[in-house]
Amino acid sequence: MSANICGDYKTSYKEDMVLFQTTFSKFWIIAFVLALYVVPLFLGNYVLYVANMICIAVIGALGINILTGFTGQISLGHGAFIGIGAYTSGYLTMKLGVPFIVALPAAGVVTALFGMVFGIPSLRLKGLYLAIATLAAQFIIEYLMVHLEPITNGVLGLLVDYPSVFGFSFDTDLKYFYLTVSIAILATLYAKNLIRTRPGRAFIAIRDRYISAEVMGVNLFKYKLMAFGISSFLAGIAGSLWAHYVTIITPEHFTIGVSIEYLAMIIIGGLGHLIGAIYGAIFMVLLPEVLRLMSESMSGQFPMIVNMFAAIKEGIFGAIIIGFLVYEPDGLAHRWQMIKAYWKLWPFSY
Amino acid sequence: MDFFLQLLISGIVVGSIYALVALGFVLIYKATGVINFAQGEFLMVGAYICLGMVTTLHIPFWIAFFMTMAVTVVLGLVIERVALRPMIGEPIIAIIMLTIGLSSVLKCCVQLVWGPNNRVYPQIFSQVPIHIGPVVVSQVYLWSVGFALLFLGLFTLFFRYSPSGIAMRAVADDQQAALSMGISVKKVFAMAWCIAFLVAAVGGIFLGNINGVNISLGFFGLKVFPAVILGGLDSIPGAILGGLIIGVLEALTGGYLDPILGGGTAEVAPFVVLVVILMIKPYGFFGTEVIEKV
Numbered sequence: 269m270s271a272n273i274c275g276d277y278k279t280s281y282k283e284d285m286v287l288f289q290t291t292f293s294k295f296w297i298i299a300f301v302l303a304l305y306v307v308p309l310f311l312g313n314y315v316l317y318v319a320n321m322i323c324i325a326v327i328g329a330l331g332i333n334i335l336t337g338f339t340g341q342i343s344l345g346h347g348a349f350i351g352i353g354a355y356t357s358g359y360l361t362m363k364l365g366v367p368f369i370v371a372l373p374a375a376g377v378v379t380a381l382f383g384m385v386f387g388i389p390s391l392r393l394k395g396l397y398l399a400i401a402t403l404a405a406q407f408i409i410e411y412l413m414v415h416l417e418p419i420t421n422g423v424l425g426l427l428v429d430y431p432s433v434f435g436f437s438f439d440t441d442l443k444y445f446y447l448t449v450s451i452a453i454l455a456t457l458y459a460k461n462l463i464r465t466r467p468g469r470a471f472i473a474i475r476d477r478y479i480s481a482e483v484m485g486v487n488l489f490k491y492k493l494m495a496f497g498i499s500s501f502l503a504g505i506a507g508s509l510w511a512h513y514v515t516i517i518t519p520e521h522f523t524i525g526v527s528i529e530y531l532a533m534i535i536i537g538g539l540g541h542l543i544g545a546i547y548g549a550i551f552m553v554l555l556p557e558v559l560r561l562m563s564e565s566m567s568g569q570f571p572m573i574v575n576m577f578a579a580i581k582e583g584i585f586g587a588i589i590i591g592f593l594v595y596e597p598d599g600l601a602h603r604w605q606m607i608k609a610y611w612k613l614w615p616f617s618y
Numbered sequence: 619m620d621f622f623l624q625l626l627i628s629g630i631v632v633g634s635i636y637a638l639v640a641l642g643f644v645l646i647y648k649a650t651g652v653i654n655f656a657q658g659e660f661l662m663v664g665a666y667i668c669l670g671m672v673t674t675l676h677i678p679f680w681i682a683f684f685m686t687m688a689v690t691v692v693l694g695l696v697i698e699r700v701a702l703r704p705m706i707g708e709p710i711i712a713i714i715m716l717t718i719g720l721s722s723v724l725k726c727c728v729q730l731v732w733g734p735n736n737r738v739y740p741q742i743f744s745q746v747p748i749h750i751g752p753v754v755v756s757q758v759y760l761w762s763v764g765f766a767l768l769f770l771g772l773f774t775l776f777f778r779y780s781p782s783g784i785a786m787r788a789v790a791d792d793q794q795a796a797l798s799m800g801i802s803v804k805k806v807f808a809m810a811w812c813i814a815f816l817v818a819a820v821g822g823i824f825l826g827n828i829n830g831v832n833i834s835l836g837f838f839g840l841k842v843f844p845a846v847i848l849g850g851l852d853s854i855p856g857a858i859l860g861g862l863i864i865g866v867l868e869a870l871t872g873g874y875l876d877p878i879l880g881g882g883t884a885e886v887a888p889f890v891v892l893v894v895i896l897m898i899k900p901y902g903f904f905g906t907e908v909i910e911k912v
Contacts, residue, residue: 342711389896395710396653396851400843401896404889407840411886415879524840528718535715576730583726589719593712594704 285464301453308445316441318557323448324510325549327455329533330542331502334459336531337540338468339495340475341390345402346530348409349500351522353379353507358428358517359419368431368512375508376501382409383500390492394478406524413519425518428511438512448509455502459542462498471495475540532585536592538599547600555588556581623753625873626866631759631828633865634766638821639838640845640857641773642814648790648852649810652702652713656721657818658839659728664690664819665826665835666728669739679742683823687816694815698808706807725836736832743827762824769817770858777854782809790852841868844888848895850905859903864888 278284288294308316332346357375360366366374386405390398413420420426430439431447438444462468470491473481482488511517529552537548559581567574596603639657646654654660667689671682701720705713743758777783788796789806797803822835845864849856872884901907 336711342714389893389900392900393896396714397847397896397900399653399710399714400847401893403840403843404892404896407886407889408893411882414882531711531715531718535712539711579726579729579734582722583730586719586722586724586726589715590701590723593708593716593719594701597708597712 287460287464304449304453305446308442308449311442313441316445318553320441320445320448320513322550322553323445323452324506324513325530325533325553326452326546327448327509328503328506328530329537329545329549330455330459331499331506332530333534333537333539333542333545334462334471334502335495335499337534337538337544338463338475339471339492340478341387341492341495342395342399342531343402343499344399344524344527344531345386345405345409346499346503347522347524347526347528348406348413349379349383349503350507350510350526350530351413351517351519352382352409352500353504354511354517354522355413355420355426355507356504357508358426358511361431361512362426362428363419367433369433372431372505372508376504379504379507380497380501383496383503384493387493387496390496391489403524406527410519410523413522420519423518423520425516426511428515428517430515431512444513448513451505451509455505456542456546459502459545463542467491467494472540532589534599535589536599538601541599541601543604544599544601547604551600555585559584620752621873622870623751625869627753627755627759629866629869630862631762631865632868633862634763635821635825635861636842636845636865637858637861638766638769638817639842640849640861641770641854642817643842643846644849644852644854644857645773645786645817646810646814647846649786650702650807652705653710653717653851654814655714655717656724656839657814657842658836659721659724660690660815660818661822661825661838662831662833662835663693663724663728663822664815665822665831666732666737667819668823669737669826669831670732672740672742673737686819686823690815690819691812694812695808697815698811702811703804703807721836721839725833729833734833736830738830739827758824758827762828765820765824769820773813773817774854786810841888844892844895846902847892848902850902852906853902853904856902856904864891867891 288297308319311319328346328350331349332343335341335343335346353375356378357368357371360371360374361368386402389401393401414422430437430444432438438447463472470481470486473484473486474488474491474495478488507522514521533548533552534545535548536551537546538544560577563574563577563580592599639661642660643654643657646652664686668679668682668686671677671685672679675682677685697720701716702713705716743756743761745756747754747756748760749755777787785796785801786806786809788799788801789803793803796806818839822831825831825835825838841864842861845860846857847860848863849858849860867887868884871887875883875887895902
């Protein structure tokens, strides 16, 4: 726990690339992870439900942050990709009787394949055009979810069981939390390591200046497709976990609204910061819950609030996005860095 | 054959409204380089404002129609000033998300004022259908096509001959050069958003007269994407052609494929076409191809 009086000194590239930048941060991160496993034992079911939703959202948000934040390819179809993961896992376990431990990675792989198919146009398309291509993917996949009735049961939805691994059933909020939080930690570690290695560096190079990246020998098509694949793989995992937790999946869970929510998560959290995906996921999952609690407490004085809740929620959601983009375009991750930097030199902050 | 003609006509009607909305879309893109995901909500807001004037304030339809146009111009100015001007020079994803956020806020406002239910316009156009050969066309269809064509024509003339239109084209072409010639780029940006809101509102009013208005009218804006991509993101004739093609395509797939594939094909067909277009001709029919070099 060294106090860094005048910043971090790095004398080699290797030092710059280590996983934990300081012993201080290493200590706190490990303490935090331990707390994640101990504290839930004392929490109620409602809090655990919210925590589960946050963990699932973290996995999905890490995926879209790799694609959009690090590689600079805007995706408006992430909600549909999560849906593919959910349906694959649901279909495999319920109709084919595949054990969950196989269905979970299978959901990721199938979603990755779908994602890479819709990522093929990315070689020729950039920015706006790619955003619109992924928007098309969203609507096409939504259509397939409704109309491929033998697999998806159409609008009626698919009933899914709680998962069980080798006879151990994850059938309570607490047990499920240990599953989601473990996978969320693995996903975070994976993403962190990915960004440190060659593919991650290539993603960032493509985002910053793709022509220079190509000149330096980065295979654009390969890495763009890889970004789509990894991002959709994580989306598929998130979808599978989501499906087995909520236990009923219908096409209306995976609309364009979900895609936008995930995009909003990484914008609010911080594009191109892995920690931003976590902040964003926490923020976006908590926001509707907080709004709901507020509207319930105010419904005594203003009965119309309950009827208008959906509209008000949407309006506040939009206003928060606009507010962040105008006043805090680098997201919560950046704000947190600024706060840390302020305290590091306090009270001599100049 | 009659069935085909009937589908064709309704496709052209809806397509001409697509073209109007696409015009606003292209205009914003051309002048400011911004893509507007709230275009469908602009349409919805316009339709609701006109409806409110007609049903609540009992203003005659045609006066309400022109008053709505005035109101939307003001709204366009306000939105540009409050939300979009701070975003000049920001990356594309920020601007996309900003317009998405804007669409949520507009949807919220409309629901707070008018409620979430479906509303219908009082009968404004005579219900007596007109027979053109074997095909029956209702009068509101003819009015919509007429007004869509009128506005598309007016704006084509506006861009060709009026000083403001020429200024907008200059800004679209090269902002720096336009600035050094004494054109106020800020004014042009504001004008682009006003016109986009205005044409969307006109489309919304006619669409509302055909189908009624509800909160999902905003979804109509997303269907404009295939139209503009087909024609080219920055081409006004492209917007018109793309709008008509998508309208007709939607009507035909709805008429012929829905009985076979079981509903919903009209919703998804434009997007399938969109993916195909993006794969083979990413800049559409008339769009400017961006040449990238080091």
